[in-house]
Amino acid sequence: MTLVQPYNPATGEKLDSVLATTPAQLQGLLEAAEAARPVYAALPAARRADFLDAAAEQIRAHTEELVHWAGLETGLPEARLRGEAARTANQLALFAALVREGSWVDARIDTPQPQRQPLPKPDVRSLRVPLGVVAVFGASNFPLAFSVAGGDTASALAAGCPVIVKAHPAHPHTSGIAARALQGAAQASGMPAGTVQIVFEPGVELGQHLVRSPVVKAVGFTGSRAGGLALLKLAQGRPVPIPVFAEMSSVNPLVIASSALARPNLAAGLAASISSSGGQLCTQPGLLFVPTGDAGDALLRDLAARLQDTQPCALLTRGIRDAYGQGIARLAEGAEALTPALPGDLPAASQLFQVPLEGFRQNPALAHEVFGPSSLAVRYDDPAQLPEVLAALEGQLTASLHADPAELPHLADVLAVMRERAGRVILNGFPTGVEVGHAMVHGGPFPATSDGQSTSVGTRAIERFSRPFAYQDFPDSALPPELQNANPLGLWRVVDGQRTQQAITQQAISPSEESA
Structure with missing residues (x-):
């Protein structure tokens, strides 16, 4: 008899086991x-x-x-x-x-x-x-x-x-x-x-x-x-x-232009997006691109303080907790910690690191996902440096840009690379929180997903979970209602290249109908 044994990750206690399927x-x-x-x-x-x-x-x-x-x-x-x-x-x-x-x-x-x-x-x-x-x-x-x-x-x-x-x-x-x-x-x-x-x-x-x-x-x-x-x-x-x-996997790069650094709610929004649900969201921004200089320094000090004040959380499983500890160690080897580290056996603390753009280029491992409440700030001098760096990233679920809308023409190259690398690009917002609707795309180029042509x-x-299928020269009575001349379901259909809800009232007789 095989059992599935769950644990409460906050306390470590065993919960009632469940009988496994044979x-x-x-x-x-x-x-x-x-x-x-x-x-x-x-x-x-x-x-x-x-x-x-x-x-x-x-x-x-x-x-x-x-x-x-x-x-x-x-x-x-x-x-x-x-x-x-x-x-x-x-x-x-x-x-x-x-x-x-x-x-x-x-x-x-x-x-x-x-x-x-x-x-x-x-x-x-x-x-x-x-x-x-x-x-x-x-x-x-x-x-x-x-x-x-x-x-x-x-x-x-x-x-x-x-x-x-x-x-x-x-x-x-x-x-x-x-x-x-x-x-x-x-x-x-x-x-x-x-x-x-x-x-x-x-x-x-x-x-x-x-x-x-x-x-x-x-x-x-x-x-x-x-x-x-x-x-x-x-x-x-x-x-x-x-x-x-x-x-x-996805690190969801988020680029901050100089014009956005002084926005009053930027640090609070970033802190919430990085740490919400213990950072265990597939759209968590694990990679920030922040301008060098005093204003960028001030933003990161504010962000680090907010993350430090965030209550440490228990991660979902022991495997996730262990992987998070390994990821934090990898970041600590190649980047400067802006938040104090806590022992690995404690609930996961939110962590923030920074690295110069050149250091990021020279250490590809820094671009790997760390699943949990951490983020790496890459400091850049000129937005013209960003397209090449973003193009070197793997496929992503999201990419985000914080900038004055009037700047968008000057950031066209950045946006073009984001469009190539991600399934969704967010302007002046945060990637966490995926609206369930008709237009949403929650997918992206490999390895964000195995099939970048779809959304989950x-x-x-x-x-x-469907495929296209065609009927050729079938009598109307043998067709599914979606394809019948009268359009009994009232669907929008493409008839001879035109989108319409109209029934087909004048149609040449097909060979199958003639023989019938």
Whole structure:
């Protein structure tokens, strides 16, 4: 009998263990998911939307229980977890609205021209269809919004894909509550058994088996670079490779122009962005570019004082705590500490370092992510130095610029490099806090993600778990409603290159219709 043993990271005490899934049980989950796949995919969009709305309500109904256990298993503050619970429910509801409206399928219709010379033009109609069963790996730093009922699960279910979630071993109780909420919503909504399932495991073997299974057609992951790359290697080594949408590492560079140094709330905003949730946010600004001179010195003194006054926090897991200590040691070897160091066995203290631009250039290890409440200030003399340095960085989730808007034409080269290196660029703001909406992009070039063409937050995330599919010369009665002439769902569609909600009233008869 194998157990998953969670700990309270704030106290170190053992919490109640959870029985791990057995290999035989995992095989049963895979068979159930495969049986559910065609049934769930064929359901009308309105039925899937009702299920997602019911799931949102179930998360809201279980908020107290979720917040209680997530607090015990992660040490994160209650206010943060309540906000995350609301976000989890809201994004489920957001995807319900997206599915109910329906235009996300990107229906496109090219009507036929049988008399065209030298060759007739066929009737071709396309839309997005679900990939199949999706394996989702819960994140350590977001026990709700990026875990069992989080964005990967919500977007996969919205696309019409059954989901098997590998619960993060650090918070199995929270994960179990969320899974029961989703399964209750599925049962109440008449979804097929096997639509949402969960796997508990202290190690990696069952997760590896999930990725290797021919039943699974895509993977969603939020976590370390090592973990994401391991899953990517497994997926690419299959007889039939599958996509892995992994969010991995990012230092989120933040550039401060001289004109922004005197802003009264700059140091406070930076301190909050660096230290919030123990710095354990994927968009935490781990790299600051600060002008040399008295004004830059004053900003960093203020920032260091604010970080020093920040209450040290317990990091999510022992592995994260150990990695943070190693990262701080690496920074201390190559940069000047502006905050006092605390012994490694204490809760993680917020740390600030600085290094001259040339020293940063000569020590590439300083650009590596340190997951936790620390940041490195790189001191520069002239903004003209920055494009080359930014271009040498790896792919990022975000890049930020603090400057007077009137300066933007003079900083065009900086912004151009930021656009190449990041999935989102923020002006005069802070990268932490990712709005869940229709326009958000939470992704970026490798290694921020394994697939820089997608996002894991916002409604565009549904595209990851669907693919384009076309029908050619099918009779109208055999087409899905999204592609039928009458447009019974009232979707926005692209018909002969024009976006419209209008029905197709005059259409040449296709060969299939003529023969029918």
